[in-house]
Amino acid sequence: MARSTHVMHRRDSPPGGFVRVGPAPDEHVLKLHLALAQSNITGMQEKLLAASTPGNAQYGKYLSSEEISSFVAPSSDAVSAVAQWLSSHNLTSSVVSVSGDLHELTLTVKQANEILSANYSTFTDQKTGIQTIRTLQYSIPVELQGHLTTVYPTVQFPAKQRAPSSTFSISRARLPSAQKRNIPQSCDLTFTPDCAIDLYGIPKAIPAQMESRLAVAGLQNQNANYADLKMFLDKYRPDIPDSSNFTEDLVSGGYNNQTGPGRELDLEGNLDIQYTVGLVSPTVPVVFVDVGDVDNIDLFMQLPILANALLNQTNPPQVLSISYGLPESFVDAATATSICNSLSQLSARGITVLAGSGDDGVAGYEDPSECHKFNPYLPAGCPYVTAVGGTMSVNPEVAWDTSGGGFSDYFAMPSWQVDAVSAFVKTLPAGYDTGRFNTSNRGYPDLSARATFAQIALNGTFESVNGTSLSTPVMGSILALLNAELIQAGKAALGFLNPFIYANQDAFTDITAGSNPSCNSDGFSAIKGWDAVTGFGSPNYSKLRAAAGLS
Incomplete structure (x- = not known):
């Protein structure tokens, strides 16, 4: 029967x-x-909110792996x-x-x-x-x-991760209202670790703190090359020890190929590793977590595998940088929720999970000249991930014109961002959202960092590349250094960052110029306060340090 x-x-x-x-x-x-x-994922996420909300009696009291299991x-x-x-x-x-x-x-x-x-x-x-x-x-x-x-995989479709772009096209329109900083003008078209240090006030002289660790996700067969890293550090960070390097955590058949697999399979991993090791060494150890792609599995299958590999560790890294994403429209709501729930378990463990907001403006994977509906990104749109948008230029720093941002189609707006996002929504033209996006849902990014003209070593030569694949590891490095200071002071690491961000928006440099036009629209514009192209803006290390109680 x-x-x-x-x-x-x-x-x-x-x-x-x-x-x-x-x-x-x-x-x-x-x-x-x-x-x-x-069994009770909502209960776990309620505990997570309490542990990550400044001023809450449970602030900083994240869950153990066993406690998480009791909920999920x-x-x-x-x-x-x-x-x-x-x-x-x-x-x-x-x-x-x-x-x-x-x-x-x-x-x-x-x-x-x-x-x-x-x-x-x-x-x-x-x-x-x-x-x-x-x-x-x-x-x-x-x-x-x-x-x-x-x-x-059933009704979910794979999106090939676009490598960070080495071509560049930016509108050089006059941007009069942006906040200026006194940064070397050379950093406009040639961005290096020293530029990041100057732009965001990143310290160079924090004593080594091995308890603070930074993980970089290696997905979709991407590799991080040791020889290229040495070449990069020799040129751009000769002041740090020659021994500065990274370790590998190979998961589910992961393999960090060093035998020259080619530009496309080295570009992402090299960018991520060079702008973490190049910013946090020798203070913070960096680990490249390489998830196997033996069966040509998709990104939406690799993310839960990555999450569970870290959950299974007794002492996991406190920061995870993910430079990968795919349009929400390529998966169904239930699968997107399953991925987000996996990442929320990392957040509940006290791990800061960062994800790039994408490099295609509001178009996502669609043809920007043909689409009408905006296409949000996953995992950036997951409320339990800190989404990192992109900026460009210096003096002033402005929104990168192809930085991803917008509103999730699947995830409701979390309580911690209601006030900030609602204020932004009120500035949109009447009817602008109709058929394009849902302003009652999760808005992203949460913050931004530089995304353009990153100098990297690749297959023995130097290249200039663009993408939120730069923004994300730069932000991860800043947080890993802050964690090192917090741990030295006997305090808990930052953990799930989003409620902290929205409670401390003054710790970021507000980006008030630029936009991300595509899909036959103006996209979103950077304005005062939170916006759907740069979030609250770019980090200011000294202000973040004070907000974290280190002043």
Whole structure:
């Protein structure tokens, strides 16, 4: 007798740029992730809010891994129901998360079509030529409703991470109202660690503090090259010890290839590592957390694997810099929520999670000349992540004109940003949001840092690149140094940063000029206070230090 089924998720068509080629081969092997319902994720997130809100009696009191598991572990009923369902098809899954809420299942396309009432097909991304296997709809037995929140990859589509751009096109319009700083003008078109030090007041002389550690995410087969790092430090930080370097944490088959895989697979990792080691050494150790891409898994599968690898550590790094993202529209709401919940567990552990806001303005992955609806980014739009936008220039620093920013389509506006974001929304032209974005949802970025003309060493030569892949590690470095000072003073590390940011907006240099036009619109403009292109602006180390109680 056939089971009654419930359609979990469906999409009418693939995302823009993808075309269906035909049915997927029956014997092609898939690796599916099953996200089981978490018992009390809301309760954990309430504890997180208390621990991260300045002035709260619980401020700084983050949760242990065991405490987090008590909130997010699935019920025994959920575990049993999923096991019975798979057993009826002669299949078994393995647990791949600390709390048991994420399972992995290996099976063929034919088996996946059967158990999910799906129609897996081959799709081609016309922008890259890369083929992927997905279905536009899937179902689960009705008895699994409430026990299983999402299965992927199903209706979620991969977005190839764009490498930081080495070409440059910026409108040099007059920007009269921006706040000026006395920074060497050479930093406008040639940005180096010394420029970051001057621009943000980053100290060079903090004693080594090994308890403060900074993690850099290495995803989608990106590598960080040791020889290129040495070349970079020799030129731009000859004042730090020759031994300055990074360590590796290889996760789920991760492999940091040093044998010259090529520019595209070294660019992201090199930029991230060079602008962390180059700013925090020798004070703070840097670890490159490389998540394997052995089965060509997608970013939305790598992020929970990354989160669980750090959750499983007894003493994880206090800051995680993620320079990767994909449009929310490429995944369904349940999968986006599952990813966000994984990252919220890191925040509850006391880890500051940073993510770049994207490099395509409000267009996301869409053609900026053809789109109308704005396309928010994930994980930047997750409320439990600190989203880092991009700036450009010096004297004054202004919004980078392709920095991502806007409003999530999936996540509600959190309490800590209601006042600031509502004030910004009131400045928008009447009807500007209609059909474009939802002003009642989470606004991002939260803050910004320099995103242009970063000098990096790449495959034995120097290049100039742009992207929030610069902004994010620079901000991560600043926070890691602040944590080093806090730990030396016997205080807790900053942890989940967003409530602190919105309570201490004066610790940032307000960016009041520039915008990110695309999607046949003006995008968003930088204005006084919070805005959806630069957040509260760029960091001021001495003011952040005082806000953290170090003055």
